[in-house]
Amino acid sequence: MKKLLHGVLFATIYEIDRLHVGFGLPFSRQGVDDPIRTWKTLLYKVKGCCACDPKLMKFRLYTTIDLDKARVARTTVVDTPSNPKWSQSFRINCAHEVSDIIFTIKDENPVSATLIGRAYLSVSEVMNGSPVERWLRIVDEKHKTIHSRIHVKVQFFDVTRDPFWSKGIQTPQFGGVPFTFFNQRQGCKVSLYQDAHVANDFIPKFSLSENKFYEPQRCWEDIFEAIINAKYLIYIAGWSVYTKITLIRDPHRPKRSEFANLTLGEILKKKAEENNMRVLVLVWDDVTSKQWLHQLFGQSFGLMGTHDEDTIGYFTDSKVQCLRCPRVPAGGRSMIQGVESSTLFTHHQKTVVVDHENLSGKREIVSFVGGIDLCDGRYDTQEHSLFRTLNTVHVEDFHQPNFAGASVKKGGPREPWHDIHCRLEGPVAWDVLYNFEQRWKKQVGEQFLYSIDELDQRVTSPLDVASTEDDESWNVQIFRSIDSGSVVGFPLNPQKAAQCHLITDKASVIDRSIHDGYVNAIRRAKNFIYIENQYFIGSSYGWKPEDKDGSLPEEDVGALHLIPKELSLKIVSKIMAGERFSVYVVIPMWPEGVPESGVVQEILYYQRRTMEMMYTDIAEAIQLKQLNAHPRDYLSFFCLGNREILRSGEYIPEEKPEPDSNYIRAQLHRRFMIYVHAKMMIVDDEYIIIGSANINQRSMDGGRDTEIAMGAFQPQHISATHPAKGQIFGFRMALWYEHLREVHDSFMYPEKLECMQEINKIAEQNWKIYSDELFDQDLPSHLLRYPVEVTSFGHVTSLSEAEQFFPDTKACILGTKSKDPPIPSLLTT
Known part of the structure; x- marks a missing residue:
């Protein structure tokens, strides 16, 4: 009978006794769940024996934890087939209606994995919250024993036992989300952004506590100011970074810098020429945008439109260190999974980290995090116009990937863009910096990064920038x-x-x-x-x-x-x-x-x-x-x-979209998402x-x-x-x-x-x-x-x-x- 397992499941997988395997196959004939895969595995193991290749002869065993058919955890791989030991523990958030907690033992192969057997623990045995530790018999697909057992320990804590369940943040001392890599930081400052820009007359004043009013902030203006005022470092990571965009576009707001009319690429090149300045850029390496694919097939691929090849080319022979970052698979993947990781998955973070002068005149780390890449198609305001900005702020930034062959020459509707971003100051900004450093070092090592000692000489320590006394401070x-x-x-x-x-x-x-x-x-x-x-x-x-x-x-x-x-x-x-x-x-x-x-x-x-x-x-x-x-x-x-x-006075396109297309219909009806x-x-x-x-x-x-991402409260x-x-x-x-x-x-x-x-x-x-x-x-x-x-x-x-x-x-x-x-x-x- 199925029961709702909603809460946290603590599970430890210790070891298996007397596991009988031959050539990576189940001891029992009934354990064979896929004859074709099984024969491939057999041939693979025989090849290893004939070639005396220890890598091919090894048994590489691991165990998964499944809530019925949903895999929720997986152990490391061990190569001791007769008595594999893990002693590996897991903390598993669960929200599953299941009848059994299943431990599935497999032998890893380069292409896939071979099923050895499964052990079942009825979910009804853990519902009362008491720890259950035992040896479970391992069976094949027909639930016949393969004469082996697995030693496990399981304890379930129902969500209602969580002291915070449905109670919100009860005190200012709330410690944040537990069991995470980064701890919550106190005494921070956060600026919240809706869209890349906010017009002067956008919003009525909303009353806040203590007779204060909400004041909207302007994302790309703040990023622009942060970049041009940086003295030592500008570290940017993006899914896409496009050098041809301009960050300052609102004709109704004063342009307070000679940099305002420059493109992002021009700004970064200029900043990189300054003494002691390090400008580092990480962009995702989109494999579909490779030049050799263009030459081979006679057409431009770049399916995601990230401009990564253009960005790398633009910064070549400049002092900007721009790195194209492939999505390299982590260990433990089969060959197929490795190819999937590098081709299907992306580096999707969007961060900017700079040094910035604070109110005391000292320099500190400031970071930006959120959904907005510094690339084309992202600049927008709360008007989200379809047609009325095509001869002004979007004349050089027309973005409409939902219609084949769309261009500003054929007219709107453009695709309006709604997004959310934030600026982080205080100790938490250093965690974003550390994330960038971890990623950069994975690709090229320590080169070009400021060391900890060098940073200490240039910017204020994160411990010294916390401001917990401020009533408007944030925990992030x-x-x-x-x-x-x-x-x-x-x-x-x-x-x-x-x-x-x-x-x-x-x-x-x-x-x-x-x-x-x-x-x-x-x-x-x-x-x-x-x-x-x-x-x-x-x-x-x-x-x-x-x-x-x-x-x-x-x-x-x-x-x-x-x-x-x-x-x-x-x-x-x-x-x-x-x-x-x-x-x-x-x-x-x-x-x-x-x-x-x-x-x-x-x-x-x-x-x-x-x-x-x-x-x-x-x-x-x-x-x-x-x-x-x-x-x-x-x-x-x-x-x-x-x-x-x-x-009247709207942009008049030079050409027409194709007849009977989504493009022409949307243009005639003057609507779009x-x-x-x-x-x-x-x-x-x-x-x-x-x-x-x-x-x-x-x-x-x-x-x-x-x-x-960041999670925060005041x-x-x-x-x-x-x-x-x-x-x-x-x-x-x-x-x-x-x-x-x-x-x-x-x-x-x-x-x-x-x-x-x-x-x-x-x-x-x-x-x-x-x-x-x-x-x-x-x-x-x-x-x-x-x-x-x-x-x-x-x-x-x-x-x-x-x-x-x-x-x-x-x-x-x-x-x-x-x-x-x-x-x-x-x-x-």
Whole structure:
């Protein structure tokens, strides 16, 4: 019988006794689960014997921990087949409805792995929280013994035993997320940014605590000032860094520097010429942009449009040290997995680290972290215009990758860009610096970096810049998704790695703290959660089967992170307790790219499966409590869009888009989505996570895309006794004003049904105006209902028979599964 295992599972795998294997095969014939793979393994081992190659003759055994079919942990690989020993412990966040905790023993091969056997521990034995230590018999696929046992210890702590469960941040002394590589830092300063720029007249004044008002900050202006005023170091890491962009573009704001009209590349070259200045740039090495591919196939690849080849070429023979950084797989990967890592996964962090003069005249480290790359297509304001900036700030920066052949010559709509970023000052800024140093040293060693001694001579120590006495100070913690293939300094010994709160998975050492930061914050939440993210896919182990479409079984999709399930379980727990809780999620209308393409459609398909799992959980709780409610009263998804009437003086394109194309239809209807690229979560207006990580397996895994994020709160502005009204509250209100252009009293209390219904009403009205064939005014505001229907049972369907496709396209809103050829789920999840 299945039971909900929601909380933390502590597990130790000690050893196996009397394991009988021959040529890497199970001792029992019934243990053979794949005859073709088994014969390949046999031939491989025989080849090793004939060649007397010890590497090929070795047995390389490891054990995984599976919650039914979801793998949640994996040991190192040992080569002592008769009595393998690990003594390896794991701390596992879980949110799984399962019948068994399964220990699966495998023999690793260069291409794949051979199943040796499995041992089962009934989940009912651990539900009371007592430790269970025993020898479990190992059986084959038909549950027949292979005459071996595995020694394990397991203890489960239910989420309700967590002292912070649903209680929020109870005191200013809250210590941050436990069991992470970076500790929380006190006495910091944080600036929050919405979009690359904020116009002067954007926002009404929102009242904060202590008679203060929220003042929006300007991201690219602040980054520009930080770079030009740096004296010793400028360290930049990006998915993309494009040298031709300009950071200062607003004609209504004064340009206070001779650098203002220069491109980013020109600024960095000039700064690198200054005495004692080190300008270091890390850009992801996109393998599809190689020049030899262009020469071989006669066309430009660069599928991701990162400009990495151009950026490297631009800085050649300059004093800027620019490094193209490949996504090198960590140890413990098969040959196929190694190729997958280097071709499918990216370096996705976006950081800028500089030295900066503080108010006392001393220099300190300042860092920027978030979702905005310093590249083309990112500059935007809260207007998110489609057509009206094509002859001004976007004349040299037209970005529209959703239409084939789009260009400024053919006119709009451009793709507007909504994003979130932050600036970190104080001790936490040094953690971002350390992350950059770890990555740089992995690629080229110590060369060009300032040493610790050199930094001590030039900038103030992190201990001396903390300002805990300030009522507006922040406590901030850095999280990452990264592995030992991308950084130096991770201990290879599993016990030492565990002491650093890192995960050892075969030969790879992983920092998965972004995922843990999200899970911890969701479990703490007591009233509401507000999310903006570029993707929303996960918890595939909880998806309902869909045999009719012939798609991958849920357990093979591999989007195993917990975030969607944690959100739905949080709502369910509140419903069962008779309390309100609201979750708002803003995502793009579709992932960037041609919406009918196989990759985009598959992502939308997995997104719909994720939504449906969550809504089904909520619907079942509503029915169980016999409430007169709908799942969307607790969880609502939104997207952003814009629609503009034609104004005199607008840019007139030289050419026309192709007839009967998405491009011409969008141009005639003068509408398009605003691309949501943000990666942010706000909890109860007291805690915020901002970073580069999407809500998908690629970003949360730790062994796939490399990511960085921060989690932060203001100790003097928590919601322990009354609603928090610090900077996080002001930031949320500013974001909602950007999206809604209205301020309602209900917005002060997002958890209340009145607020959820008001926002859904505005979003539905906007969707009607956006999707109608005719219109005679600008779209009043940008927030749109995500165009799906949710039944009272939690099923996700089309809004209507006539609304199965996104406006101006032939792209299915619910997505479709790619079958011919199939697309690797590693790419799309």
